[in-house]
Amino acid sequence: MIRKTIKVSDNTFRKFDDPLGNETPRKYIFYAKTCDVPEGIPMSTNPRDQKLNSTVANAITESLLSNDGQFHLKNRGIILSAKRVRYDNRLQDVTIDFEDESCHGNIDGGHTYKILLENKDKVLEQYVQFEVMTGVEAMIADLAEARNTSIAVDAKSMAELREKFDPIKEGLEGLPFFNRISFKQNQITKDTDTKKALKMIDARDIVSIICMFNIDKYNSAEHPTKAYSGKQAMLNEYLDDPEHYRKFVNVIPDLFDLYDAIETEFAVAYNENGRMYGRKSYSGYKEGSPVGKSKFCMSDIYYKIPDGLLYPILAAFRVLLEYDITSGKYKWMDGKDPIAVWNKHKVGLTRSVMDLAGSLGDKPTVFGKDPSLWNYAYMVLSSMEGISLV
Structure with a gap:
């Protein structure tokens, strides 16, 4: 099992239960400072590998390094599937458990994630949105296909x-x-x-x-x-x-x-x-x-x-x-x-x-x-x- 803890920006953590009344799935949304994004989040659930010299990747990098404080508004964010999510209100951090890498990990936002890691050493006042879903193991492929719409995902992926x-x-x-x-x-x-x-x-x-x-x-x-x-x-x-x-x-x-x-x-x-x-x-x-x-x-x-x-x-x-x-x-x-x-x-x-x-x-x-x-x-x-x- 892989466990990652992320510092949450003040008062931004939100939990959403399923509107149909089902016990699962659940969704958690929060903002984190870009420098606090941890390495090692599983990537097997993302339908494509990331090409960091593409036009889209260059645009993400430019937006991040502009340091205009608007990255969390301009960027689609990082979407994850996880086994469980726990929020510590006192420490204001969230712990995310990835139990099975075939269905837990990055679903969308792989380019954003890798670009943030490449620039962790830079002093930036930028934030990124995380959306974490639990209880979606049975529909992971459908989710990945539906969420990856900014660049068309090819059939082989x-x-x-x-x-x-x-x-x-x-x-x-x-x-x-x-x-x-x-x-x-x-x-x-x-x-x-x-x-x-x-x-x-x-x-x-x-x-x-x-x-x-x-x-x-x-x-x-x-x-x-x-x-x-x-x-x-x-x-x-x-x-x-x-x-x-x-x-x-x-x-x-x-x-x-x-x-x-x-x-x-x-x-x-x-x-x-x-x-x-x-x-x-x-x-x-x-x-x-x-x-x-x-x-x-x-x-x-x-x-x-x-x-x-x-x-x-x-x-x-x-x-x-x-x-x-x-x-x-x-x-x-x-x-x-x-x-x-x-x-x-x-x-x-x-x-x-x-x-x-x-x-x-x-x-x-x-x-x-x-x-x-x-x-x-x-x-x-x-x-x-x-x-x-x-």
């Missing part, structure tokens, strides 16, 4: 708060890039050694890749083209039934190993056909110098592979998946290890896909949306592996 990503996290945890997945808005992870911010991966990219392999929805006639054209649409598809994606737990690591293999080997495989991928305008090729890092394994890459090429090939490998009735999970067909299949066919597969892409105008933004490319990659791989689509 609310999904994370509602634990909707848990079905796929079981398969993702332990993968080397897990700590770089941005499940929340503005989420940043820093390197433990250099303390520099790492390059984050949008959770919608993760969901899009997994959803492409949903063999209950996508087959030889229906292809997941919206994984390229609309990642939010794929997130919405996932959120329609998150529990369905527990079927992927056993194969999720393989999906991202396969993505890495295609991203890092595509151009070399294509060049083995006697072609020159580096001549493509979208390749980013720089005379043998690295042009970036691969998305997941962070290896040096010497050619850029646009999603419009990578996704149709990656999605084609769902033809190797089947449902295991015994485990209730997806698995690869016997003898169909995806990396081995990629290594076996990558030269011919890249040639076939690139030839069709060229006939479609050789523009990733065009052929990435074209169902014919997705269908062709799927058919070619099926034929190469002798898998009947009847």
